[in-house]
Amino acid sequence: MAAGQGLTRRVRLAFLLAPPLTWLVVAYLGSLAVLLVSAFWSTDEFTGAVVRTFTGDNIVRVLTDEVFRIATLRTLAVAATVTVCCAALAVPLALYMAKVASRRVRLALVVAVTTPLWASYLVKAYAWRMLLSPAGPLSWATGFTPGYGLVATIITLTYLWLPYMVMPVYAAFERVPDSLIDASADLGSSDLTTLRLILAPLVFPGIAAGSIFTFSLSLGDYIAVTIVGGKTQMLGNIIYGQLVTANNQPLAAALSAIPLVAIVAYLLAMRRTGALENV
Structure with missing residues (x-):
């Protein structure tokens, strides 16, 4: 009887997971x-049509072209800088x-934090x-403005x-028991010491989880740029240019x-920081 119930449960679970897993494998992967x-x-150099013959020229060009190399480094630097800025603003607020x-x-x-997410990306x-x-x-x-550019x-x-x-950092702070903060204060620790030795290690997975979003979203953005x-040229708008303007889909795919x-x-x-459990 128990074995039959277990089989029925597994069949129901299979039917439940089949649609999203099929979508993941077929549409996404x-x-x-x-x-x-x-x-x-x-x-094709004359018609611009895609020629489905194997060649490694696009990969070689991506790895050797100085313009692409500089754009890659700039994009990584911008994504890292945006992540650091977001963390610096998010931690005290959270x-x-x-x-x-x-x-x-x-x-x-x-x-106030979540309302801007409902506004149009282009409007913002x-x-x-x-x-x-x-x-x-x-x-x-x-009397000062950075104007348009990298800044x-x-x-x-x-x-x-x-x-x-x-939000991930806020959730991480929420999970820290107040008793730990009280115990640290009772033992004579300053607020800075408590933040550095007690809160920071516990909240870091939340910061790492947030950084996954900020880093990946900045890395692929081309509209704001x-x-x-x-x-300013970043990988996102270079890929867009190759795909739409230059009509070179294979090179855009390589980029x-x-x-x-x-x-x-x-x-x-x-993954080693525990960030994926906090996403």
């Missing part, structure tokens, strides 16, 4: 496989939300374009992805493998 395979194709603010203030801050990006304009409100108020790109991406860092980046490999490597690195 299948599209990635097609992307990687198409990186070894080429295009600490205040979780351990200091009253219930009403905490709710208001959670709403163009709002920052107007704000950072040489003749924009920031220039009127302070504007980092500022805009930091704003766009900050909620994805705040186009809107506020000026002449797309760079952020894909970077994200996989980052996930493997973050």
